[in-house]
Amino acid sequence: MALADLANPSRFLNLADRTIPWLGGLTVLAFAYGIDQAMLAPDDYQQGATVKIMFLHVPSAWLGMLGWGLMSVAALGTLVWRHPLADVAAKAAAPIGAAFTLLCLVTGSLWGRPEWGTYWVWDARLTSELVLLLLYLAVIALWRTVEDPSRAARAAAILTLVGAIDLPIIKFSVEWWNTLHQGASVFRLGGSTIYSTILVPLLVMAVAFTLLFFTLHLAAMRNEILRRRVRTLRLMQASAAS
């Protein structure tokens, strides 16, 4: 099925109805295996048992950024290609990306207290991640403020593309500035610095969280299409009554 075929909302709804149960099932299986591996993983020689928080913190950080990246591509889809489902995809991704960014900040704080001795520092990585959460909240507020979906979509797309500058700042903040947050340790030139007994559970949890993200995103897109149908029908009802 080509991307253009999915421009038809009814066809997309059919695909979503068929795909969501399978994705949901895969997500449950991936989490069952991931949590099992995470609980069996040995303590880290430096972090001790708190390394178990990393199995939540790292995937949620990645997905917070993936969500904004996905919204940026969708913003181009809205402004350049005018794909009918681009703004649906962007609007559906915002609350999910915001939730993962919040989870990243909360779990990071809970890891930071025993390891750094503080819940929070105005470190470049932490601050840029907080900025990402504020950007998510701004986009959600914009969608809710502008009633006409097509006008809201254009405004949100511009804000999303401007906000995308935060993604490289988050990624390279640990290299550009002297930060308390550690540098890249999973995806880096020269290979991962994490031992396999911790790296494997981390990657399995990342797969599980990614499956969860896409299951929720597909379901939220389906909801958004239905919401627009309800809006259209209510407008038809109002115009028929007047």
Place this chain on the structure above:
Amino acid sequence: MAANHIGFIVAAYTAAVVIVAALIAWVMIDYRTLRRTLADLDRRGITRRPAPARPEPAREQA
């Protein structure tokens, strides 16, 4: 496992469960509400499909 760190680990996993459960509940409740609203509109005859043509009443012969 250092006993003084267990609280932080439990709090992190609890936060993850709460946030993920809230996301799932939001999506599911939203879906059910929208389906119910669409069904209600359909029941009241407000639909995008054209109304089925009514058979014309038989004309009486003069």
